[in-house]
Amino acid sequence: MAPVKSTRALLGQRPTVLLPPSNYVEPSEEDLQAPSSQLQLDWAYGYNGRAVGAVHWISDEEFVFSVAAVAVVQCLHPARQRFFVGHSQRITCLSYCSAWKLCASGQIDPKGGQGPFICLWRPADCILLTVLVCPLHEDQITSLCFSPDGNQLFSLARDSANTLAMWESFLPGKTSCGITSAGMELPHVYRTPVAKVATGKVGGFGMVGSKDAANFQVAIFDAGKTGIGLLLKFVHVVNGPELQGRSAIFPPSSAPRHVLNCAWMDGECLACGDNGYLYMFQGTSASCSQRIATAALGFAVPLKNKELLVASKDSVLHFCHFSHQKLEEVAAVPFSQLKGGGLLTAAGPLRPNTAALGTAGLLIGSENHHLFLLDPLERRVKQLLQLSHTGAVTAMAVHPEPQMKLLATAGAQDATIRFWDVNEHQPVVGRVLKFEEDQSGIFSLAFHSSGRLLACGFGDGQLQLLSFPALKPVPGGRRWAGAERLAALCFLDPGDGYGYGGYGMGMDDMLAVGSWDQTVYIFSSSSSSKSPLRLLKGNTSSVTHMQCSAEGTYLMTNSKDGQVLYFNVLSGERVTQETVKNCSWKDxxxxxxxxxxxxxxxxxxxxxxxxxxxxxxxxxxxxxxxxxxxxxxxxxxxxxxxxxxxxxxxxxxxxxxxxxxxxxxxxxxxxxxxxxxxxxxxxxxxxxxxxxxxxxxxxxxxxxxRQPQQAMRLREGTKAAAPRRRPPWDFEDAEEEALKGRGAARGPWVQHGGTDLPYAEQLEEPLSRQPRRQGGTSGGAGEAGTCPRAAGAATTSLAAEPKPRRHSLTVAAAAMVAAERLRAAGKTTAAKDERPTQRQHGGLFAERHWLDSGAIIASVARQVKRSGSDGG
Known part of the structure; x- marks a missing residue:
């Protein structure tokens, strides 16, 4: 077989000429098949702190939470995880039904207009049982709540009316032993809730149900995520499937701007305000209000014997006692003073917003994505379970020591470096490096092959070299590589030796830095010199990726515009593909x-x-x-x-x-x-x-x-529309329609069947620009006077013309007839020979405005106004 000399390929829809290695052979049929190896999710790190009430105990040792598009069931002893991967987008809310041992999770709206959906699944084996799709739900499912018996599920979503929906009979099968899927095709898809109600203009991002099955209520609150008003409503079911909601009444002197969290205690609702007040509601009125802290309150958890634990967002726990309709604060303990709490606040204060009480302790989640276990009696932090960066994360590096299995990640927004122990499946507590003075973020990380040096690339072009594990800047470690983002770092270390500072590096060790200023900077990592050794130029756009050859001689770069370039690091010159086509590459x-x-x-x-x-x-x-x-x-x-x-x-x-x-x-x-x-x-x-x-x-x-011919979002069936009240611009009266034989046909700007307006090419015939025949109208404008049938006569004469046909009336015709109607009503005394010119102008005007019904109505109104002004 003759060797292949070159290949013209599309990389990211950009044609690129590529050279294969000298020993290249055509791939076999086996090579074209999918790999026999596969990926299996082993552990999920992180926690979604944006959701309120998104962590739940499901047993004495297991709890469920969400991160990204994965719902995680985690066991404390032994440490293990199970995963539900049934969502296509980020999970926004999570609820658990202890009666049926069932989880419900909602997500944001996927791309393509399909609409957000709700998954009901078993945490025991993470099998998807049911999918709920409500046509009214848009943007995202903000909150979910089960009734105490598990027979009802309430879902709240972001749409124009912030609709609350109630679902019943949503499980594919129930037995006395629990939910079964034997002999059934899963999942079952349901689209019609038994009841739905609009909750108002203020969006609800939290929902908590009472524990009283006889007098079950749902409290809906805004969770501080909307800036247009305060929301706290109590919804209960009346007359079967009907939902009725009532707004809460706050004391006028201490009303909050937002309700951040709610809980139920002995049939009464506890509401946490952003003004530091805790409210207790009997019915819809606040029977008690007490200021707990100067900062906003994150959550309130009822403990035993009328005790209450309240957390404020200034990282303080308030232990309170409730008696005689009054709260008495027993103690206020900052998180930093808890046993083991100092390490949690090393990178900044916590902002708690979620809590779940179980036999193993109190699970607490925060807005800055911490999830940890607290012993409220001993007032100590038992374990940090999960955490995440507070913003976007775009850098990661693995320590080169194989046995260590240590990972470093960096935030592009919070300028923070965190470390993860992959062996123990947990974050490294207390080893957080935060650059307080930097606001540009960290976009690249790289470990030296010795593991004793860590390089960080910032968004403003700064390069920082740190010793590891001390995480201290080395002498001369702060350098500048241009003034733009450093997107790629690569150590070029061909050998070991006795290098600078005793870090075990050779004298020829080099660090390649790829910048968004289209340049690759080569620095010496074993020298305190801040100047680059050489500059590699040739990219016509920002460098995004970079890798070096196994021997450290050559460098390959990718850029934003799809360029693939190669450089000789020692000489600083650009080389051809022919030079490196047989080269082996590292990482x-x-x-x-x-x-x-x-x-x-x-x-x-x-x-x-x-x-x-x-x-x-x-x-x-x-x-x-x-x-x-x-x-x-x-x-x-x-x-x-x-x-x-x-x-x-x-x-x-x-x-x-x-x-x-x-x-x-x-x-x-x-x-x-x-x-x-x-x-x-x-x-x-x-x-x-x-x-x-x-x-x-x-x-x-x-x-x-599953259903390729069926759209995911379906419109619900509606009743026959009531007779439409004719707007003033709708000139087609009954007599005209009867003459045309179209019955009760509507004007072209009316939305057909409640759907979108058809475009111009969907109409049967476009309007001709031929001038109207002079003898087509019986009587002049003055004969019409103010008779309501005069306009009908004018349009009838237009309909009698052979061209254009009236069954395909367009906007231009609408504008012309509307003008004729005003002229006939005595609004103008213009001569008849001026009308064809006006009609032609109207036709040209309408052709440029095929946008939507609003534009069409506006065009008609302008033609009417223009006709009136012409006639004076």
């Missing part, structure tokens, strides 16, 4: 190259920025694999190299935002990868995937896969 991370063109061909819909990151590696399963993360929140797994558009691959859900970074963890053999780490850029999730030979891939629920 493959460039999405655009000859080895990855099949990855782009298999996903042709992605542009240059569609695939955010990739990683090639040898797996412990014996295959060479290529993993990619993209803007569709998914992870794909290919063979490596991936060369054909027919390349098979596996796809995995779990992230709720674009996948910004990838890294691998070594197995027993350091040259092979046992796990893949993926970082969500804006969902706060760090997911660890285990590489296995076979796995059952968990996929999000997508209706188009």
């Amino acid at each position: 493959w991370s460039c999405p655009m190259a000859w080895h990855t063109m099949g990855m782009w061909a298999a996903q042709r819909h992605f542009g240059i920025s569609g695939i955010k990151c990739c990683r090639a590696f040898h797996a412990v399963t014996g295959e060479a694999l290529l993993a990619a993360g993209d803007v569709s929140h998914q992870i794909t797994l290919f063979h490596f190299p991936s060369l054909s558009g027919k390349q098979g691959f596996h796809r995995y859900d779990g992230h709720g935002g674009f996948v910004s970074c990838m890294a691998t963890l070594p197995g027993a053999d350091p040259t092979t990868a046992a796990a893949l780490l993926t970082l969500g850029g804006d969902d706060g999730a760090l997911l660890q995937w285990r590489l296995v030979s076979r796995a059952v891939a968990a996929r999000a629920w997508h209706e188009e896969e």
Whole structure:
């Protein structure tokens, strides 16, 4: 077979000429199949602190929470996790029904206009049982709540009316032993709630149900996420499926701006205000109000013997006692003074907003994405369970020591570096590095091969070198590489030696820094000199990815415009593909190259920025694999190299935002990868995937896969519309319609069947620009006077003309006849020979305004006004 000289491929829809290695052979049929290796979710790091009430105990040792698009069931002893991956977008709310041991979770609206949906699933095995899709729900499902017996589910969503829906009979099967799925096709999809009611203009982002089954009520509150008003409503079911809501009445002297959280105690509702007041409601009126703190209150949890634990958002716990309709504060303990609490507040104050009380302790979640276990009796923090960065995360680096399995991540918004112990599946408490003075964020991280140096690239062009594990700046470690974002870092360390500062680095160790100013800066990592050794130029856009050859001689770069360039690091000169086509590369991370063109061909819909990151590696399963993360929140797994558009691959859900970074963890053999780490850029999730030979891939629920011909969002059936009141611009009266034989046809600007207005090409025939015949009208304008039938006569004469046909009346005709009607009503005395010119002008005017019904009505009104002004 003759060798292939070059290949013209589309990388991100951009044509690029690529050269294969000298030993390249065409891929076989086996190479085109999907890999036999697969990814299986092993651990999820992070916590969604945006949701209120999104953590629940489901047993003495297990609790459920959400991160990104994954619902996690975590056990304390032994530490393990189960995952529900049935959502296609970020999970926004979560509820648990202890009566049926069932979880309900809602998400934000997926792309494509399908609408947000609710998943009901069993936490015991994470099987999806039911999907609820309400046509009125839009944007996101903000809150969910079960009735005490589990027979009713309430869902609240963001739409124009902030609709609250009640669902019944939503489970596919119930038995005395619980919910069963034997002999059933799952999931069942339900679209019609038994009741729904608009809750008002203020959106509700929280919902808590009372524990009293006989007098069950739901409290809806705004959770401080809306700036247009205060919301606290109590909703109960009356007369069967009917919902009735009543607004809460606050004391005029101490009314809050927002209600941040609610809880129920002995049939009374406790409401936490943003003014530091705690309110107790009997019915709809506040029977008691007490100021607990100067800061806003995050939650209130009833304890035993009328005791109450209230947390304020200035990181203080308030232990209170309730007696005789009055709250008495027993103690106020800051989080920093709790046993083990000082480490939690090392990176800043906590802002608690969620709590769940169980036998093992009190689970507390915060707005800044902390989830930890507290012993309220001993007043100590038992365990930090989860945490996330407070903003977007775009940098990740794995420590080179295989046995350590330590991971560092950096925030692009909070300028914070956090560390994770992958062996113990937990964040490293207290080892948080925060750059208080920096506001540009950290966008790249890299460990030296010795593990004793960490490089950080900032958004303003600053490069910082830190010693590890001390995390102290090394002498001369602060340098500048231009004035734009440093998007890629790569250590070029060909050998060991006795280097600067005793960090175990060679004298020739170099650090490559890829900047958004289109330049790659080469620094000496073993010298205190702040000036770069050389500059690598040639990119015509910002450098986004970079990788070095195994021997550290060559550098490959990708840029925003899809360029693939190669450089000789020692000489600083740009080299051709021919020079490096047989080169082996270390830590493959460039999405655009000859080895990855099949990855782009298999996903042709992605542009240059569609695939955010990739990683090639040898797996412990014996295959060479290529993993990619993209803007569709998914992870794909290919063979490596991936060369054909027919390349098979596996796809995995779990992230709720674009996948910004990838890294691998070594197995027993350091040259092979046992796990893949993926970082969500804006969902706060760090997911660890285990590489296995076979796995059952968990996929999000997508209706188009099950019912490709049926839209996910369906309009509910409506009653026949009431007779329409004719607007003043609707000139087609009954006599005209009878003459045309169209019955009760409506004007062209009326929305057809309640749907969108048809475009111009959907009408039967366009309006002709031929002038109207002079003899087509009987009688002049003065003969019409103010008779209401005069306008009808004028339009009838127009309808009698052979062209244009009246059954396809357009806006121009509407404008002309409206003008004729005003003239006939005595509004004008213009001569008849002026009307054709006016009509032609109106036709040209209407053709430029085929936008929507509002534009059409406006065009008619302008024609009427113009006709009136012309006639004086």
